[in-house]
Amino acid sequence: MKKRKDGYYKVTKSINGIQKCFYGKSRAEAIRKRDEFLNRKESIVFRNVAEEWWEEHSPTLAYNSLKGLKPAYERAVLEFGDMFITEITPSELSNYIREFASKGYADKTVRTQLGVFSMVFKYAINYRGANIQNPARDVVIPRGLPKRKITLPSDEDIQKVKDNVMLPFGLFPYMLMYSGLRRGELLALRYDDCRDGFITVNKSLYYVNNKPMIKEPKTECGKRRIPILNKLAPYIKSGKGIIFNYKGNYLPQHIFDRYWNDYCKMVGINCTPHQLRHCFATMLYEGDISPKDAQYLLGHSQLSTTMDIYTDIRQQREKDIAEGVKSIDIRVDNRV
Numbered sequence: 001m002k003k004r005k006d007g008y009y010k011v012t013k014s015i016n017g018i019q020k021c022f023y024g025k026s027r028a029e030a031i032r033k034r035d036e037f038l039n040r041k042e043s044i045v046f047r048n049v050a051e052e053w054w055e056e057h058s059p060t061l062a063y064n065s066l067k068g069l070k071p072a073y074e075r076a077v078l079e080f081g082d083m084f085i086t087e088i089t090p091s092e093l094s095n096y097i098r099e100f101a102s103k104g105y106a107d108k109t110v111r112t113q114l115g116v117f118s119m120v121f122k123y124a125i126n127y128r129g130a131n132i133q134n135p136a137r138d139v140v141i142p143r144g145l146p147k148r149k150i151t152l153p154s155d156e157d158i159q160k161v162k163d164n165v166m167l168p169f170g171l172f173p174y175m176l177m178y179s180g181l182r183r184g185e186l187l188a189l190r191y192d193d194c195r196d197g198f199i200t201v202n203k204s205l206y207y208v209n210n211k212p213m214i215k216e217p218k219t220e221c222g223k224r225r226i227p228i229l230n231k232l233a234p235y236i237k238s239g240k241g242i243i244f245n246y247k248g249n250y251l252p253q254h255i256f257d258r259y260w261n262d263y264c265k266m267v268g269i270n271c272t273p274h275q276l277r278h279c280f281a282t283m284l285y286e287g288d289i290s291p292k293d294a295q296y297l298l299g300h301s302q303l304s305t306t307m308d309i310y311t312d313i314r315q316q317r318e319k320d321i322a323e324g325v326k327s328i329d330i331r332v333d334n335r336v
Contacts, residue, residue, distance in 0.1 A: 001027060020129070044128050046088065046120070047081035053123040065218075072109075072116040075100075085121070085130050090138040093117060097139055107145035114139055147308070152278055152316070153271035160267045161276065169263040171235055172244055173276050178232040180280030180298050183273040185222075187251060188214055191239040198225040201299065205250055212250035219301040226297055278309065285313045 002010050008023045009030040024030030054073050058066060079096055080088055101110045118136035125132060153161075158177070165174040175186055184204035193200045201224050205212050217223050228236060241248060246255045264270070284294040295306040 001030065044085045044124055044130055045081075046083050046085055047077055049085060049124045049128055049130075050077050050081070050120045052128075053120050056123075057119070068112065069116065072113045075113065076116050076120065085124050085128075086132055088135055090135040093135050094139045098142055101142045101145055105145070107141070107147050110141055110145055114141065151275065152282060153269070153275050157269040157271045158279060160269050164267045165235060167263065167266060169244075169259045170267075172260075173263070173269075173273070174235065175232065176273050176276040177279040178229050179226055180277055180284075181226070182277060182299070185299075186273075187212070187244055187256065189243050190241060191237075191243055194228065194236050194243075197228050197233075199228060200225050207253040210253045212252060214250070217299070221296070221301040222299045224296055224299055281306075281309050282313055285310055 004010055004023075008025060009027050011022050011024075011027075011030040011034050013020050013022070013034055022030050022033040024033055050073065058070075061069065097110065097114055100113060105113075114136055117139075118134060121130075121132070121134040121136055124130040125134065152158075161170075161173045161177055164170045172186065175181065176183070179186070179199055181189070181199070181201065182204065184206055185201050188203045188205040189199070189201075193202075201217070201222065203214050203216055204222070205214055207213065242250060244251060246252065251259070260273075281294065281298060284297060289297070291303060291306050291310055294310070295303050298306060298309075300306045
């Protein structure tokens, strides 16, 4: 407590490492303002904080990230909305995460859910002055949760993509397979991004209400130069503008969907663009490209993502080999 030259009293309180000052015409008034502030902060309702955090955080998210995070935010508010921040303990949060995980959600979904809780509590601490420790910090994700695995297209589908590159929209699946680009990266590609034997990736297309939007990669790892494979080089022609366009502009979502569905029906394939991208990962694996180099070429922000894909490919190859070995028999020639 200090008395200022202007006659006001100042009391200081350290809240989460930050000095907060309270002023009054008397000692009692300064102390009362401090106590009122602390009581108000201790009574923060989770719903109010979560809504404030979402209002501030959501405009900074890319459209696809927003779609993935919004359900987790809504579940968090539904579960703990009416509780005071100080009432939510690590034990309660851990029980919720375990129960949530037991419903069959994938590892990534559970981690996203816990991440939303963590961000809301950090917001309460940093911007609402809640005098608490982040309870999400001590919560452990259950082990052995399922991880979403991308299955490769069938050999028949791969061959059909190879054989039909000249059909309408046939270059799109072919380029996915021989470049490893994500769907949005390929839809954003322009002719001047393909030169000097390389494909330069520095943007991606996504959709908001059918309208195509362009964004930069979320991380620097998304920016990369991919060598144009010999199998792809003959089909990349010189030109201007957008490679896959509609009347000179980026493809609206309904146009892309129509082109893709028409191509799949015409050719008779049943796979997704993301599955075709993983054909490129398989080629890297079988070409003995190191995981670190494959990480760069695939644009993964974490090496662990690439390692998981390589592990899936290796396990599938081991399974195929095992099935082939099981059918082997000893051949005995008839001798005279």
